[in-house]
Amino acid sequence: xxxxxxxxxxxxxxxxxxxxxxxxxxxxxxxxxxxxxxxxxxxxxxxxxxxxxxxxxxxx
Amino acid sequence: xxxxxxxxxxxxxxxxxxxxxxxxxxxxxxxxxxxxxxxxxxxxxxxxxxxxxxxxxxxxxxxxxxxxxxxxxxxxxxxxxxxxxxxxxxxxxxxxxxxxxxxxxxxxxxxxxxxxxxxxxxxxxxxxxxxxxxxxxxxxxxxxxxxxxxxxxxxxx
Numbered sequence: 099x100x101x102x103x104x105x106x107x108x109x110x111x112x113x114x115x116x117x118x119x120x121x122x123x124x125x126x127x128x129x130x131x132x133x134x135x136x137x138x139x140x141x142x143x144x145x146x147x148x149x150x151x152x153x154x155x156x157x158x
Numbered sequence: 159x160x161x162x163x164x165x166x167x168x169x170x171x172x173x174x175x176x177x178x179x180x181x182x183x184x185x186x187x188x189x190x191x192x193x194x195x196x197x198x199x200x201x202x203x204x205x206x207x208x209x210x211x212x213x214x215x216x217x218x219x220x221x222x223x224x225x226x227x228x229x230x231x232x233x234x235x236x237x238x239x240x241x242x243x244x245x246x247x248x249x250x251x252x253x254x255x256x257x258x259x260x261x262x263x264x265x266x267x268x269x270x271x272x273x274x275x276x277x278x279x280x281x282x283x284x285x286x287x288x289x290x291x292x293x294x295x296x297x298x299x300x301x302x303x304x305x306x307x308x309x310x311x312x313x314x315x
Contacts, residue, residue: 113311120310124303131194132300132307140268143160146189148196158196 110134167270172220178213182276193304199244205257206249252288
């Protein structure tokens with residue numbers, strides 16, 4: 099993994115740990131995803147569209 | 159840029175060409191502001207005028223999209239689509255959310271070399287909550303969580 103990408107992920111985890119007690123009702127996985135989306139640099143791809151590839155089957 | 163951003167940029171270029179003023183709403187707007195969600199369509203809020211309906215037709219023609227109309231919880235929706243893209247245009251959000259009000263609280267987000275006007279998370283939450291749909295319940299919670307985290311995070315950072 100690219101060292102700068104690793105640093106960002108570590109930062110996300112650090113913030114998640116720091117903020118976890120303020121949001122006990124938010125599952126840690128969700129909190130981490132929210133923080134990741136808020137922290138990630140512009141160079142990281144933004145994915146938001148799902149494509150249907152079959153009955154009840156979707157892929158990003 | 160990701161393939162999704164490339165698609166959105168194509169749409170924004172065509173909207174600009176059609177001179178149609180829009181505000182991005184729905185799950186795409188949520189995702190661009192940090193909410194961990196995905197979607198199949200791209201929704202825009204537009205003023206309901208005869209001219210705008212003509213502009214939507216021009217937009218659809220430019221991207222070779224098929225046009226259909228439907229009525230749902232937010233009133234009339236114009237859907238434009240092909241095998242790759244689904245773009246919806248809505249003329250109403252929540253009962254107290256006029257185009258100008260939503261616009262005044264929106265923000266501009268850069269996609270490629272263009273700016274996209276995106277409704278605030280607070281307006282997106284309000285719009286979804288007014289619909290009262292079962293499928294939005296989980297989404298409402300994650301939008302609310304993102305607003306809370308964003309508020310604390312920007313203060314603490």
